[in-house]
Amino acid sequence: MTTYEVSRETLEYNIKQLKAKANGVPIWAVVKGDGYGLGVLPLAEVLAEQNIHHFCVTELREAEILRDNGFTEDQILMLRSVADRKEINRLLDLKVILTVGSEQVAALIDQIAAERADIAQVHLKIDTGMGRYGFLPEQTDQVISLYREKKHLAISGIFTHFNCAFSDNELTKQEFAAFMRVVEQIRAAGQETGIVHCCNSAAFLKFPEMHCDAVRLGSAILGRIAFRTKLRPVGYVSTAIEELRVLPKGHTTGYSALWKAKKDTPIAILPVGWYHGFHVSCEPDMTRKRDCLRAALGNIKAMLRPKRVTAEINGKACPIVGAIGMLHCAVDVSGIACKRGDRAILQMNPLHVKGIKVVFRK
Numbered sequence: 001m002t003t004y005e006v007s008r009e010t011l012e013y014n015i016k017q018l019k020a021k022a023n024g025v026p027i028w029a030v031v032k033g034d035g036y037g038l039g040v041l042p043l044a045e046v047l048a049e050q051n052i053h054h055f056c057v058t059e060l061r062e063a064e065i066l067r068d069n070g071f072t073e074d075q076i077l078m079l080r081s082v083a084d085r086k087e088i089n090r091l092l093d094l095k096v097i098l099t100v101g102s103e104q105v106a107a108l109i110d111q112i113a114a115e116r117a118d119i120a121q122v123h124l125k126i127d128t129g130m131g132r133y134g135f136l137p138e139q140t141d142q143v144i145s146l147y148r149e150k151k152h153l154a155i156s157g158i159f160t161h162f163n164c165a166f167s168d169n170e171l172t173k174q175e176f177a178a179f180m181r182v183v184e185q186i187r188a189a190g191q192e193t194g195i196v197h198c199c200n201s202a203a204f205l206k207f208p209e210m211h212c213d214a215v216r217l218g219s220a221i222l223g224r225i226a227f228r229t230k231l232r233p234v235g236y237v238s239t240a241i242e243e244l245r246v247l248p249k250g251h252t253t254g255y256s257a258l259w260k261a262k263k264d265t266p267i268a269i270l271p272v273g274w275y276h277g278f279h280v281s282c283e284p285d286m287t288r289k290r291d292c293l294r295a296a297l298g299n300i301k302a303m304l305r306p307k308r309v310t311a312e313i314n315g316k317a318c319p320i321v322g323a324i325g326m327l328h329c330a331v332d333v334s335g336i337a338c339k340r341g342d343r344a345i346l347q348m349n350p351l352h353v354k355g356i357k358v359v360f361r362k
């Protein structure tokens, strides 16, 4: 049996670390992408046990799952604009806070709320560089007039989302400054902004001065951050050796015969492949010349020093050999005491996991 194992203890450890660092600033847990692959509900349940009662989603379905399963009083923020009237109505039924990032969206939500004699809770989105949703800083006058004109919107927050917090500290500081200027102008015009928030995981960990009134954390909760932290990665694939054999010297394994036995070699076959998300990487972004160049250099580097992909079998890291297949991979278990049916552990980000049951353990 193959499962994706999630340790509650590790999740709790990460949440405690993050809470300590937040120092009283509320954490809004982002549970988009089906809870980053762990499942919205099991993840939210662990978060709730740790007294986290604010959630961010990007799909109506995620909000429904929370509301249908006892998360009735928790605050839920929809992080993106919604264009569909039915969907907006449903989100208002569920008392989800909506995001307003343009005059059109403000007008539509205001109108729908008026039709249902309701007041829509909303947060305003400022676009400081991501370029997807949000008012540009130059449109602050438009933003200020929303507070006065839209009688059916209760504007209880304002936020931005950094596009380079992982990679570019200077740019992130500039974006933060631009965001805070918008906030200051709104206040100078005599309006209450409600809660101000801008940090995702990377910005939260790097820039305590940007924590403001709330922080929106996703990947940090799973301990999967591109730089070194005290957080622990949550989750791994647990599978079993389905076949164990000795391939004679000169024999190959896998498609394209990329690996050939230099000597008689014991090989364990695991029923996990790229279909399940094992060792799939995101396509590099090739829209700019310099990205193409960087990808080409990366390929040369990988050629000179191939990255070792391993499986852990009986406590030992064993190299995956040959091409990873759609549903299988082969492991060189030279010098490892093992037999068919023994457990093998593969490291994998749950976001990539497909067709494997996620199981929460103690």
Ligand SMILES: *Cc1c(COP(=O)(O)O)cnc(C)c1O
Residues within 6 Å of the ligand: 030, 032, 079, 161, 199, 200, 201, 202, 216, 217, 218, 219, 220
């Ligand atoms: C995904 C997302 C987050 C959380 O990002 P992490 O880097 O996973 O912490 C925060 N805010 C918005 C708007 C997002 O879309």
